[in-house]
Amino acid sequence: MDSTVCLALAVKEHEAAVALTFDYGQRHAIEVERAGLIAARYGADWLVVSLDASRWGGSALTDASIAIPVDGVDTAAIPATYVPARNLIFLSVAVGVAEARDLDAVYLGVNALDYSGYPDCRPEFVASFRQTAALALKRGVEGRPVAVRTPLIDLAKADIVRLGVEVGAPLELSWSCYFAGPNPCGVCDACRLRAKGFDEAGIEDPAL
Amino acid sequence: MDSTVCLALAVKEHEAAVALTFDYGQRHAIEVERAGLIAARYGADWLVVSLDASRWGGSALTDASIAIPVDGVDTAAIPATYVPARNLIFLSVAVGVAEARDLDAVYLGVNALDYSGYPDCRPEFVASFRQTAALALKRGVEGRPVAVRTPLIDLAKADIVRLGVEVGAPLELSWSCYFAGPNPCGVCDACRLRAKGFDEAGIEDPAL
Secondary structure, three states: OHHHHHHHHHHHHOOOOEEEEEEOOOOOOHHHHHHHHHHHHOOOEEEEEEOOHHHOOOOOOOOOOOOOOOOOOOOOOOOOOOOOOHHHHHHHHHHHHHHHOOOOEEEOOOOOOOOOOOHHHOHHHHHHHHHHHHHHOHHHHOOOOOEEEOOOOOOOHHHHHHHHHHOOOOOOOOOOOOOOOOOOOOOOHHHHHHHHHHHHHOOOOOOO | OHHHHHHHHHHHHOOOOEEEEEEOOOOOOHHHHHHHHHHHHHOOEEEEEEOOHHHOOOOOOOOOOOOOOOOOOOOOOOOOOOOOOHHHHHHHHHHHHHHHOOOOEEEOOOOOOOOOOOHHHOHHHHHHHHHHHHHHOHHHHOOOOOEEEOOOOOOOHHHHHHHHHHOOOOOOOOOOOOOOOOOOOOOOHHHHHHHHHHHHHOOOOOOO
């Protein structure tokens, strides 16, 4: 849902967009299919990057032997669904793609209010990444770094729902659940946070 | 060669090592084979991560339509062999693997003296990456960040050759050339920098 809203914003703000999807060995590979449908809806170039993180594991999302928590969002600890270095890897590939294709900006749908406590969703991580990417890239040396935009970072989930509806994002196509489907489980953290957002926004989830 | 010397140092300094190799669509895929031989020599666990950067291109190493420079190392510009965000991506995956497998440190064979002017080989990039990775990872939050070691960063190529010989690194197996082989071309930047190192060290290159 967050990525879908980001794509909607990117398409409004730029002439062209590449929808970058990672097929990283996640259990909920259905999100890859859905991303393709969403990219097609916007006429965006869809780039699927395969990087099999299940080869090293360390997360309930990439290792079937680790249970996905279903008992409620525990904000006091980093949950088992945390994937080591996920956003660091995703952003690194994204700025590389942006530089290779001469794109102005990368959009990332992280938010740090109604979230699972992943460290790589925090503003301080993103701010540090911007500096590091500017030092890594030729474009940084040339004084025109790839922008890294996180338009949702200060929004509550209900605000993201409202914004998505306002910009006409196809939220009915978006997949949040950590399980493979075919229907969202309703009890994983991702389902709970999404439901909380729709509830607080007073909007019915079109994906249910 | 630089990675081989790093592995030799890592094996001396730690109980166990994972030799991480990227199959990223590079023209000189022979380096992947050679990495496997070198990992086997040290009895290291060999992890090959596939990430096809030729999908987005932007480099002579991943796009056959861009020529690899063969006329000498031009230190005034970033050459066409620069791969957008390569070390940023490699390091990001490496710290993710290290966290998932509970390894203490990542070793990276960058050096910023006898080099091609890639921005992601500079000490300021590595220093910034350390900060960003500490913010991205659970281990950073826990106050025990994955160390990122660059033991060669201040060494001239001749010093790296001498160090490699001193620690018994199998330099005869290492592949530097940007072309696919079967023999090193002798005229690309990687071959020239390697030859300069062996020349200045007064040592014959065992790979020739």
